[in-house]
Amino acid sequence: MRQIVPPHWKKKIRHWMLDLDARIDSTLFSSGKGARELYERFSTFMDRFYVGRWKRWVIIEPLSEAATIGLVGLILMLALAVPAFRETADDDWLKKSDLAVSFLDRYGNPIGNRGIKHNDSIPLEDFPDHLIKATLATEDRRFYDHFGIDLAGTGRALMTNAQAGGVRQGGSSITQQLAKNLFLNNERTIERKVKEAFLAIWLETRLTKNEILKLYLDRAYMGGGTFGVDGAAHFYFNKSARDVTLAESAMLAGLFKAPTKYAPHINLPAARARANIVLDNLVDASFMTEGQVFGARRNPAMAVDRRDENSPNYYLDWAFEEMRRLVATFPKSYTERVFVVRTSIDMTVQRAAEATVENQLRQFGRDYHATQAAVAVADFDGGVRAMVGGRDYGASQFNRAVDAMRQPGSSFKPYVYATALMNGYKPTSIVVDGPVCIGNWCPQNYSHSYSGPMTLTQAITRSVNVIPVKLSIALGGKSPNPAKAGRVKITEMTRKFGIKAPLPDTPSMPIGSDEVSVLEHAVAYATFPNRGKAPIPHAVLEVRTGSGDLVWRFDRDGKKQTQAIPASVAADMSEMMSHVVSEGTARRAIIDGIPTAGKTGTTNAYRDAWFVGFTGNFTCAVWYGNDDYSPTNRMTGGSLPAQTWREVMVAAHQGVEIKEVPGIGMGQKRPPTPQAAAAMAAGTPKIIDTKPGPPPILTKRGADILVRVEKMLDEAIKTAGKTSSSEPPKPLRPLSSSSVAFPDSFAAAAPGQAAATAPPRKN
Incomplete structure (x- = not known):
């Protein structure tokens, strides 16, 4: 047999690969041998420094561990410092200030301010010496000795808090507090505290101690919407910080810890008690003697009484946060920070809502074991006309209308029914009320039948x-x-209505076990009378600069409404929900002459009671309950919430042209009375017994006229009473058209005189 000789190129490849393999083997062997020799040389060299016995364990090992831990700690510190230093990326951080916003109601009347109210033009040396000493003695006694973090003060605070079993003393230096005010927020997290520490050291390297103290005195929040001691001095004492007394300085220095809690216009006794602690600190720190502070103890500061300044604070807080988000959308080149904002609030409705909530809780709160309430009223553009975030803003600034998430109960069901109508059901579709279970969960009706x-x-x-x-x-x-799959459709529908709450997928979600906010719930209901268009809740209607230049307008620049459901479905839902008011669980919400629809809601153990409803003009949601989720005394949505809703909406419709609700019109026909039924049976003309029309509107001029008439009658009666018994009383002079004019709501105008009526308020 002839032997096959491989081609020449295959032979070359084989030799090349053998050569490569040999070279790799040789290199690995040489490298290993060299590494062993190098290691032996290094070991021989290091043996010269060998330390044994006690010296190793007392000196060498601790130093080695310290070096290792120090290196790891340095790497960790650098990793933590990077996020902190990102906060300083803005080159204009020192000059940058917060917004200063003056708010107007929808008619252009001032209603309050939010944001910066400070004056940083006062030099540090112009502040009274006792004001600076009171601040240092209370906030940071070793301010001029530490590098931004007071390790001794922090350790002392930790010991004090551990012994007291709670937070009794703060460990943050003034520099740390300034870092928080300039760059961070108030969230209580470890991440924020770490950033605060790094930023404090960063500030100490860039500013002098006096510059840091000056910034702190100018930028710290002092309550009442004021920032800085000078703004606070003007707000609380109607004077400049240059002129405050020792007692007033002590009260101002006491505000740094908790400005809302110790604000003298809210809680003067607490503010004075805190000021007395500041005076103790002055003596303990040896900044003053007991004799020097004695006069301030005997004559504590008296703050200006601002209780009559009844601003809609819950509303303003929410509007200010909306304004912050709005300004963030402006071009970065826009540097204006002072604005005048016209809002959608109607102070007539706002005051009526506040008064109604207070009256209802004062009268019925104890019986129902309910301590809190929230109300939101909006128009169909989404403009919020009134907001009550709680019973007392001074006692709690937590806005229950915006920030509280509570179970809506049955008031969530309209979203379910709307989803059903969108999927082929009709208001007249027949369903069977009978047992049903999803897994091991079986819902029960309120009647358990x-x-x-x-x-x-x-x-x-x-x-x-x-x-x-x-x-x-x-x-x-x-x-x-x-x-x-059905719950997914329901969730998608609620998103179209504008509900942004999480809405976890649970079997009980269709009957309102997931949580929503009062504001979102109220505005979402406006989709029904708004012909299926979902409005967006907002407070800001118009933004102008301090000089009056128009910057932003909602009807021009705001988000547009979207069609959530067809108008026909919205009309069907309105008609269905009108029966809840006319003959269902919300009969206390009936307003004669005004078409009304809505839905009550009551949660397990009566923890939450709701009524959310609408007319042809407004939508409104009312919630009652307790902050600690404790149950009420069998309060249902058809009781206090429906009753409150009615009173608020009656006030909202005063002077407003009543509009019909699509699907309801101007109201449903009532069943004929017995007299009407008898007349119809007798063959008399058909009598239609409907709800009466809107109540007569009493204009402001008409009210003034009635007051004048009442005073004139009182004076006439007094005059008649003083007449001598022997002298017959003079007859009362009849009121002529020249002395008083009645509006056309009550009587025709006198000849030659215009009717005294005021035009209705526009929606």
């Missing part, structure tokens, strides 16, 4: 729990998990 077949209108009127759950299952169709 079932009513059998009924229409969707009847189901929402009677607030049946089983029906929305059955609808959620039916909406899922033929999917493997129809209940879950």
Whole structure:
């Protein structure tokens, strides 16, 4: 057999690969041998420095561990410092200030201010010596001795707090507090404290101690919407910080810790008690003697009484946050920080809402075991006309209308029914009220019984729990998990309505177990009377600079409404919900002459009670409950919430042209009275018994006239009473058209005189 000789090129490749393999093997062997020799040489060299016995464990090992820990700590500190130093990226951080916003109501009347109210033009040397000493003695006694972080003060604070079992003493230096004020927020997290420490050291390297103290005195929040001691001195004492007394300085220095808690215009006794602690600090720090502070103890500061300045504070806080977000959308080249903002608030409605909540809680709160309430009133553009975030802003600044998330109960069901109508159901569709279970969860009706077949209108009127759950299952169709698929559709629908709350997917979601806010709930309901268009809640209507230049306007630059559901579905939902008021669970919300619709809501253990409803003009949500989630005394949405809603909405419709609600018109026909039924049976002309028309509107001029008439009658009666018994009393002179003019609401105008009526307020 002839031997096959491989081609020449294959032979070369084989030799090249063998050569490469040999070279790799040789290199690895040489490298290993060299590494061993190098290691042996290094070991021989290091053996010269070997330390054994006690010297190793006492000196060498601790130093080695310290070096290792120090290196790791340095790397960790650098990693933590990077996010902190990013906060200083703005080159204009020292000059940059917060917004200063003056708010107007929808008619252009001033209602309050938010943002910076400070004056940084006063040099440090012009501040009274006792004001600076009071600040240092209370906030940072070793301010001029530390490098930005007072390690001794922090350790002392930790010991004090550990012994007291709670936070009794703060450990932050003035520099740390300034870093927080300039760059960070007030959230209580470890991340914020770490950033604060790095930024404090950073500030100490760039500013002198006096510059840091001056900035702190100018930028610290002092309560009442004021920043800096000079702004606070003007607000609380009507004087410059240059002129404050020792007692007033002590009260101002006491505000740094908790300006809201110790604000003298809110809680003067607490402010004076805190000022007395500041005086103790002055003596303990050896800045003053007991004799020097004795006069301030005997004659404490008296703040200006500002209780009559009844600003809508919950509303202003929310509007200011909206303004912050709005300014963030302006071009970066825009440097203006002072604005005048016209809002959508109607102070007539606002005061009525505040007074109604206070009156209801004062009269019925104890019986129902309810301590808090929230109200939001809005128009169909989404402009919020009134907002009550709690019973007392001075006692708690937490806005329950915006920030509190509470279970809506049955007031969530309209979103479920709207989803059903969007998927082929009709208000007259028949559903069966009967047992249903999802897994091991079986919903129960309020009556713990079932009513059998009924229409969707009847189901929402009677607030049946089983029906929305059955609808959620039916909406899922033929999917493997129809209940879950149906809830997904319901969630998508609520998003279209404007609800941004998380809404976790739970079997009980269709009957209102997920949490929403009062404001979002109120404005979402406006979609029904707004022909299916979902408005966006807002406070700002117009933004101008301090010089009057127009910057932004909602109708021109704001977000536009979206069509959430067809107008026909919205009309059907309004008609269905009108039965809840006329014959269902919310009959206390009936307003004669004004078409009304809505839905009550009551959660488990009566923790939350709601009524959310609308007319042709406004939408409104009312919530009652307790901050600690404790149950009320069987309060339902048809009780205090519906009653409050009615009183607020009556005030909101004063002087307003009443509009019809699509799907309802101007109201439903009432059942004929027995007299009308008898007349119809007798063949008399048909009598239509409907709800009476809107109540007569009493204009301001008409009210003034009635007051004048009352005074004149009182004076006439007094004059008649003083007449001698022997002298017959003089007859009263009749009122002529020249002495008083009645508006056309009461009588025709006198000849030659215009009717005294005021034009209705526009929506």
